[in-house]
Amino acid sequence: MSVVARRSRTLNREEIREMFSRLAELNPKPTTELEYAxxxxxLIxxxxxxxxxxxxxxKATRxxxxxxxxxxxxxxxxxEGLKRYIATIGLFNAKAKNVIATCRILVEQYGGEVPRDRAALEALPGVGRKTANVVLNTAFGEPTIAVDTHIFRVSNRTGLAPGKDVRAVEDKLLKVVPEEYLHDxxxxxxxxxxxxxxARKPDCPQCIIRDICRFKDKTPG
Known part of the structure; x- marks a missing residue:
């Protein structure tokens, strides 16, 4: 009588490498969908x-x-002038205030340049750890991971890096993602x-890591 081994709830090292190998093959040079030069x-x-x-x-930044x-x-x-350009974006009043304050700090303290330093970035109004991670990764090539709702969901669902909060997921991702895939x-x-x-209806039939993923409620194909 054979016994089928039960899979762990989290991906193992080989599965994680295979996961990113497939994602890399599908999209060799991924980047943000935000438009910037x-x-x-x-940052803005x-x-x-x-x-x-x-x-x-x-649409607003164009x-x-x-x-x-x-x-x-x-x-x-x-x-007030800035608000006219960003009024279509949610929370534009607070964002306009933060952007103006951030611009003033950049001019007065950094010669108008964006600092390549986490502490300096996180000290800017409206900039938290997630935003700092995006800038460090995408603008400066640092191997950081900004855990938003998408990454939090994927990390927990798949078993890649389960965690109760975004910081726990971030810390775990930095440990388990193979070095050659960390930047992207x-x-x-x-x-x-x-x-x-x-979030509501994952497209499991079209997922290239379906066989690796630990999500119990996969949508049928």
Whole structure:
């Protein structure tokens, strides 16, 4: 009589490597869907993206950046002037206040440049750990992972890096993701959560890691 071994709730090292190998083959050069040309443009876009969609942010920055895409130029617009460009984005009043305050700090303390330092980034108004991680990873090439709702969901569902909160998931991801995949892991996981491993109805039949994933309630094909 044979006994079928029960799989662990978490992925093992070989499965994790296989998972990222497949994601890399599907999308060799993943990046953010926010539109930007400089670290500053990325920073402002990420600040604006809180509780908003990338599509909505891109629509606003396509109007804003041709007019003002540096801290100095946005400061010249002023808070009320900035609001006219970002009024279609949720929480635009608070975001305008934070962006103006951030631009003032960048001009006064960093010569108008975005600092490549976590503590300095997190000290900027409207910038938390997640935003700092995005900027460090995408603008400066640092191997950081910004855990948003998509990455949190994918990490827990698949068994890649289960955790009760975003920081626990982030810390675990940094330990288990193979080094050669660490820089791009952030984007692969976000895109997978946004388009395949969706919150309400994951598209399991189209998932390239379906056989590896530990999610119990896979949708039928």
């Amino acid at each position: 400089t670290p500053f443009e990325l 876009a990420v600040v604006l993206s809180a509780q908003a969609t990338d599509v909505g942010v891109n 109007r804003l950046y041709p007019v003002a895409n540096t801290p100095e130029k946005i400061l010249a617009l002023g808070e 892991a952030h984007h692969w996981l976000i895109l997978h959560g946004r388009y395949v491993c969706k």
